Amino acid sequence: MIFAILPVKSPQNAKQRLTGFLAIEDREALARMLYRQTLAALCQAQGIDRVVVATSDAEVADHARSSGALVFEEDKQVSHSVSADAACLRAMEMGASTVLLVPIDVPTVTPADFSRLAAASNAGLRPGLVIVPSSDGTGTNALVRTPPNCIQSRFGPGSFRAHLDQARSKGLDADVLRLPGLMFDIDTPEDVAELLARSHECQVSSFLRAACASKS
Secondary structure (H helix, E strand, O other): OEEEEEEEOOHHHOOHHHEOOEOHHHHHHHHHHHHHHHHHHHHHOOOOOEEEEEEOOHHHHHHHHHOOOEEEEOOOOOOHHHHHHHHHHHHHHOOOOEEEEOOOOOOOOOHHHHHHHHHHOHHHOOOEEEEEEOOOOOOEEEEEEEOOOOOOOOOOOOHHHHHHHHHHHOOOEEEEOOOHHHHOOOOOHHHHHHHHHOOOOOHHHHHHHHHHHHHO
């Protein structure tokens, strides 16, 4: 079984790198919007047996359940990597042979992107990884693991190389899949400017355009 896992940190604490660019209430609203948009794309994708949201936020959990996703409730959040690995172990207990670990902050992602990611997993037929790098090539924007505990998560700066190195040290296959919709994420004011310069229209871009207009 293929599980897609979406770790969601408390939106009140999200998007810290936009501090000074967006007000705290706008950063929280942006995080919630990104989460909902990404979850909707996941739920529409093909080839995923279960969609899981791992979170300690009650509003996020309620929305996930109403969308048909399974919720792994967290008492506390240490890091994205810790949340991801704990969720992987729980998914294995429920029969997952493969997990897709995906982020919330990918405003241009489509259901087709997630469908391609699931298809690239090879339905868990052989151990290994599929890695979608960040647009700068240093981070990891999505990670497919078969089995779910084949490596440990190392999300953050330099994670693309860290995940590849783990796979190679364990003799695992590691494929790189470059999906533009998953490679672009929103972290910095420069990312916001890039999104608004694109022709891509969605709820997130409309919100950011209005937020930026109110600053001028």
